[in-house]
Amino acid sequence: MTVDATLARINDGVQLHHQRGQRDAARDLFTRIWDEIGGQDGDPLHVCVLAHAMADVQDDVHQELLWDQRALAAADLLTDTRVAQAGVALPVAGLYPSLHLNLGECHRKLGDLDRAREHLRHAQAGIDALGDDEYARLIRAGLDRLTQLLASASENAPQ
Structure with missing residues (x-):
């Protein structure tokens, strides 16, 4: 199985935030990935995982909620087949x-x-x-x- 490069990059951002405490750097990386995947119109798996991670690096709870809502909406579009293909x-x-x-x-x-x-x-x-x-x-x-x-x-x- 091949590694999903986008999920790997999202994981890099999660590591920046959780293990290195670099919240701003993680948010910047997530923003770049968001733009690259086409935002909400991107692959629902990428949108879900990225929005879920992006919510965690928000300073404002209203923005956090918005990102969490995006993640939930994208999850509703996912299939087990797509998730398995990505190695999740x-x-x-x-x-x-x-x-x-x-x-x-x-x-x-x-x-x-x-x-x-x-x-x-x-x-x-x-x-x-x-x-x-x-x-x-x-x-x-x-x-x-x-x-x-x-x-x-x-x-x-x-x-």
């Missing part, structure tokens, strides 16, 4: 828990707790598509954290 180990269904987790977190930050809970429910409903590896544990931990934050927000809300 997950089926399309395995992408949704993380996408919904991120959307839920954005809505929580924006104070839209109902929408945050809606995305949390979608993420939880799809969690079985993940295995029991490090990635799955990371997503489950994120879901637990969001659940606790939303419960705390409900307890502290004015009556």
Whole structure:
């Protein structure tokens, strides 16, 4: 199987951000890739993965939400065949828990707790598509954290 060069470059940007702390450099790389793939009109797999990564390097939660929404919309256009061709180990269904987790977190930050809970429910409903590896544990931990934050927000809300 050949390595998908675009996904490899996106991964380079993710590494810049997460392992080297170079958020701005990652955002610049993602912007160049976004332009190269044709933006939202590009290959849905590239759009999904890139938008998902781009959301993580935004300074403004509204921009983060916009990128997360783009990622979700692109995921809806994906097939398991396309994902497998690119060498992605997950089926399309395995992408949704993380996408919904991120959307839920954005809505929580924006104070839209109902929408945050809606995305949390979608993420939880799809969690079985993940295995029991490090990635799955990371997503489950994120879901637990969001659940606790939303419960705390409900307890502290004015009556």
